[in-house]
Amino acid sequence: MADRDPGAPALITGASSGIGAAFARELAARGHPLVLVARSEEPLQHLAECLPVPVRVVVADLTDSEGLDRVEAELDSVRLLVxxxxxxxxxxLGTQTAADLETSVLLNVLAPTRLISAALRVMPPGSGIINVSSTAAGRDDPAMADYAAGKAYLESISRAARHEAEARRIVVTVVRPGRTRTDFHDRSGEQSDLPASRWQSARAVARAALDAHDRGHDEVTVTPRGGVVVTDAADPAAS
Ligand SMILES: NC(=O)c1ccc[n+]([C@@H]2O[C@H](COP(=O)([O-])OP(=O)(O)OC[C@H]3O[C@@H](n4cnc5c(N)ncnc54)[C@H](OP(=O)(O)O)[C@@H]3O)[C@@H](O)[C@H]2O)c1
Known part of the structure; x- marks a missing residue:
């Protein structure tokens, strides 16, 4: 069980849209002051103005070392990193440009790794980390090979970090969303004509993630068809 103070500040990366913005709304509704991070200042400011809690906006590109430095510096004062x-x-994979691959690894692999490491260094006992993975993690998806591999990496490093985190009473929860209606798929260039029933809301993902994290669970999978399924490392089903 996470024993974070009610009202403890939370930092969310990628808060300008989709699941990150849903985390912001949900955490604000639960009374947490927020630090919102993304590259696009306008949607971050707009979201900040709509939320009923103190909000600090940090405009940063997480593929950039200097941007990551500035976000790391915020972690001193937060108790939940998303x-x-x-x-x-x-x-x-063979059609990806060098720039595409570099962005993929910097954003999906290096950025969370640096922030998890910094969080373990500076966040006090009772803090928490939520890492947003995907049901694509580790899947042999030829059209998203580097992305799926990056999410598998994120899950692996989350499991390893959990040993260090538990010694300091920091809860690490991996969230694995299925198809969620956000800008993600359009931005990726994927053409999808799946019916509405195959999509879930960003709000459903954020709520399930925070509920599972607050109960101290290791992993939660949230999908339109399967609903919410939590697993813990000690579960025989998870080994
Ligand atoms: N949607 C799905 O079906 C789905 C399923 C499984 C997992 N996920 C995961 O859920 C997470 C959120 O995705 P989403 O669906 O909410 O997509 P989204 O609406 O496209 O949101 C992505 C967020 O990441 C930010 N971002 C992108 N590049 C960045 C950079 N270089 N530096 C800082 N911020 C950056 C974007 O803001 P700026 O562009 O303003 O920087 C935006 O706030 C991702 O990790 C994704 O892999 C999504």
Missing amino acids: NNAGSAHYGD
Whole structure:
């Protein structure tokens, strides 16, 4: 069980849209002051103005070392880190440009790794980390190979970090959303004509993630068809 203070500040990466903005609304409704991070200042400011809690906006590109430095510096004063920013570039691995691959690894792999490491260094006992993975993690998806591999990496480092975190009473929860209606798929270049029933809301993902985290669960999978399924490392089903 996470024993974070009610009202403890939370930092969310990728808060300018989609699941990150839903985390912001949900955490604000639960009374947490927020630090919102993304590259786009306008939607962050707009969201901040709509929320009923103190909000600090940090405009930073997480593929940039200097941007990451500035976000790391914010972690001293927060008690929940939500590593949510992420992107994919749809297409076969052989068609990806060097820039696409660099962005993928910097944003989906290096950025959360640096922030998890910094959080373990500076956040006090009772803090928490939520890492947003995907049901695509580790899947052999030829059209999102680097993205799926990056999410598998995020899950692996979350499991390893949990040993260190538990010794300091820091809860680490991995969230694995299925298809969620956000800008993600359009931005990735994927063309999808799946019916509405195959999509879930960003709000459903954020709520399930925070509920599972607050109860101290290791992992939660949230999908339109399967609903919310929590697992813990000690579960035989999870080994
Ligand atoms: N939607 C789905 O079906 C789905 C399913 C499984 C997992 N996920 C995961 O959920 C997370 C959130 O995605 P979403 O669906 O909410 O997509 P989204 O609406 O596209 O949101 C992505 C967020 O990441 C930010 N971001 C992108 N590049 C960035 C950079 N270089 N530096 C800082 N921030 C950056 C974006 O803001 P700026 O562009 O303003 O920087 C935006 O706030 C991702 O990790 C994604 O992999 C999504």
